[in-house]
Amino acid sequence: MNRLAEWGVVAGAAGLVVVTTLVAVDAPLVAIGLTLLLLLVALVRRVDGWRWLLGLTTALLVCASSGLPALVELSFYPRYAAVAGLVVWGLCRPVRAPVRLAPWTGVLVAALWSVAGLATLSTVWSVVPMETFQRGVALVLLAALVHVLVRRRWSERGVMLADLRTVYLVLSVSALVSLGYAGTGGGLTAGLASSQRFQGIFNNPNMLGIVCALAIPLGWAVYQQFRRPVLLLGLLPAGVCLLLSQSRTGIVAVLVGAAWVLLRHGFGPVVRAATAVAATLLVAHLFNLLPVIFSAPWMQRIVLRFTDPEGADLSNGRTEMWQATVDLWWQNRPTLGFGYASRNHLFELASYDEFFGASVSVVHNSYLQLLLELGLTAVVPLVALLLAAGRGALRAPVRGANSGLVWLVVSGVMVQLTESAIFGTGQPYPYVFWLAVAALLHRPTADPDGEPGATEGGRTRPGRRAHAVLPH
Numbered sequence: 001m002n003r004l005a006e007w008g009v010v011a012g013a014a015g016l017v018v019v020t021t022l023v024a025v026d027a028p029l030v031a032i033g034l035t036l037l038l039l040l041v042a043l044v045r046r047v048d049g050w051r052w053l054l055g056l057t058t059a060l061l062v063c064a065s066s067g068l069p070a071l072v073e074l075s076f077y078p079r080y081a082a083v084a085g086l087v088v089w090g091l092c093r094p095v096r097a098p099v100r101l102a103p104w105t106g107v108l109v110a111a112l113w114s115v116a117g118l119a120t121l122s123t124v125w126s127v128v129p130m131e132t133f134q135r136g137v138a139l140v141l142l143a144a145l146v147h148v149l150v151r152r153r154w155s156e157r158g159v160m161l162a163d164l165r166t167v168y169l170v171l172s173v174s175a176l177v178s179l180g181y182a183g184t185g186g187g188l189t190a191g192l193a194s195s196q197r198f199q200g201i202f203n204n205p206n207m208l209g210i211v212c213a214l215a216i217p218l219g220w221a222v223y224q225q226f227r228r229p230v231l232l233l234g235l236l237p238a239g240v241c242l243l244l245s246q247s248r249t250g251i252v253a254v255l256v257g258a259a260w261v262l263l264r265h266g267f268g269p270v271v272r273a274a275t276a277v278a279a280t281l282l283v284a285h286l287f288n289l290l291p292v293i294f295s296a297p298w299m300q301r302i303v304l305r306f307t308d309p310e311g312a313d314l315s316n317g318r319t320e321m322w323q324a325t326v327d328l329w330w331q332n333r334p335t336l337g338f339g340y341a342s343r344n345h346l347f348e349l350a351s352y353d354e355f356f357g358a359s360v361s362v363v364h365n366s367y368l369q370l371l372l373e374l375g376l377t378a379v380v381p382l383v384a385l386l387l388a389a390g391r392g393a394l395r396a397p398v399r400g401a402n403s404g405l406v407w408l409v410v411s412g413v414m415v416q417l418t419e420s421a422i423f424g425t426g427q428p429y430p431y432v433f434w435l436a437v438a439a440l441l442h443r444p445t446a447d448p449d450g451e452p453g454a455t456e457g458g459r460t461r462p463g464r465r466a467h468a469v470l471p472h
Contacts, residue, residue: 050089050153051166057082058170061428065211067203079426083141090148095155104391105150105441111384112143112434115423118374118381119340126339127346135341138425146434150442157444161225161401164439167432168222171215172234175241177201178208197301198244207427209247210415212238213254214408214432221404221436246302249418257411264398264406318364318418325363329372337375343420346372366422389413392440405440412436 060082063075101109120136123129154160178200197205215238223231242250262270328346329337338346343363363369370378393410396402412433416422421429 050086050093051163053082053085053089054163055166055170057086058167058428058431059174061426061431062170062174062201062211065203065207065427066201067199068201071201072203080138080141083138083145083431087141087144087148090145090152093152095152101150102441102443104388105438105443107384108388108434108438108441109143109147109150111381111388112146114381115370115374115378115385116140116143118377119423122337122339122374125336126342128339128342131341131345132339135425139340139423142425142430142434145431146438149435150438154439154442155444157401158225160439160442160444161222164218164435165222165226165231167435168215168218168231168234171211171428171432172219172238174201175208175212175215175234175237178241179237197246198241200241205245206247206249206419208241209245209250210253210419210421210429211432212242212245213247213250213411213415214429214436216242216254217257217404217407217411218432218436219404220407221401224404225401243302246305248305249415251302253411253414256414257407257409260393260410261398261403261407321362321364322368325365325368325372329368329375333375335375336377337371337373340373342373343369363420364418366416366420369420370423386413388441389437392437396440402440405436408433408436409440 057079060075060079063071064079066072066075116136116139119139120133123133123136126132149160149163153163178198181201182198199205199208202208202211216235219231219235219238223229242254262273332338363372367382370382389409389412393406393413396406398406412422415429421427422433423430425431
């Protein structure tokens with residue numbers, strides 16, 4: 001480990017000790033969760049300094065999305081510093097072999113840089129220039145992180161999936177800590193009793209739902225790569241949190257992504273999956289378990305949210321928000337928009353207009369929000385990003401870890417139809433999503449075919465022979 005790696009590990013360990021000590025005063029269970037995260041990462045073999053910093057960065061992004069003020073304040077600026085540290089570290093580390101970008105990986109990287117550059121440039125015409133500049137720089141860091149990974153670090157598929165495994169461990173621990181924290185504060189009991197939606201340590205149930213919607217397929221991808229059953233344990237808290245959050249967006253996205261992977265596998269797997277579901281329901285019916293399950297308060301609440309969400313329309317006012325967004329954008333600044341990250345300020349001003357109404361405060365659609373903030377100038381890079389993600393979902397092979405990555409990408413695209421998180425750089429969602437898209441499109445130089453037996457850290461896995469590359 002070089003000197004930069006040593007300093008990174010020392011700084012990360014010192015930061016975690018400080019954060020854990022401060023948080024332990026008001027939220028001991030969260031502090032226990034951070035300690036558990038350290039132990040889990042330490043137990044994973046071959047954790048280099050960069051991966052430690054990646055885990056710390058993901059943890060800081062989770063803390064910034066928390067409903068606990070202490071965690072939000074402690075992580076507000078360090079999260080961006082941590083992302084910058086990953087980029088700088090990746091640029092400074094030696095490259096063992098040059099990594100050539102596949103065509104669609106290049107499209108993804110170029111489109112991310114275009115959106116990030118346009119977002120930062122919109123500071124010039126933004127209605128909130130300081131907010132736009134700060135968030136624009138954060139988006140530049142996200143684009144730089146993806147570029148550094150595919151160009152310099154991810155030369156082997158094993159390294160790529162090991163990095164994503166670290167992210168998965170952090171998300172799983174955050175779900176587990178959410179259950180423990182809510183269990184002591186009464187939130188878990190209230191969620192099971194249906195009196196309120198469960199949000200754990202996150203700032204709202206939807207945030208918890210979309211994070212878990214990514215953690216579940218990511219966990220499956222990691223398991224498919226490393227074939228260690230213990231990795232599946234992280235799916236349990238994520239699945240429970242997803243159901244208790246009652247997030248229709250998250251639940252539907254996970255199911256659609258899973259169905260897409262099954263369809264990609266062909267007619268046979270679809271029939272077998274349908275048969276297994278039918279057999280399970282039949283057995284549950286014979287043992288009279290269905291009435292018990294569907295009579296549970298939390299299950300009834302989920303069913304009501306899909307059928308009669310408290311007397312409102314099924315979109316919970318989202319159609320009104322979308323119409324207000326289109327009107328505000330098209331009637332005022334259709335070409336350049338109002339500036340990146342200006343949405344909160346815009347709707348605060350629009351609330352004084354009777355046409356919009358004070359109830360409209362969020363867009364709940366990533367694509368409409370980007371048009372509102374950056375206008376028609378963002379259409380080309382946005383379409384390029386969606387085409388790159390769609391290319392991976394449609395054409396990438398669905399064997400091994402790719403099955404989980406395809407599942408994640410399809411679920412992520414679905415989430416963006418009713419949530420505005422695709423470029424929300426202050427939370428973990430965009431980092432997990434775009435890293436997964438890059439991993440799905442990227443073809444590492446050392447493993448061009450993406451076989452499950454790829455190397456990690458320069459070692460060849462048992463059962464596979466290294467083949468010499470002969471010149472033509």
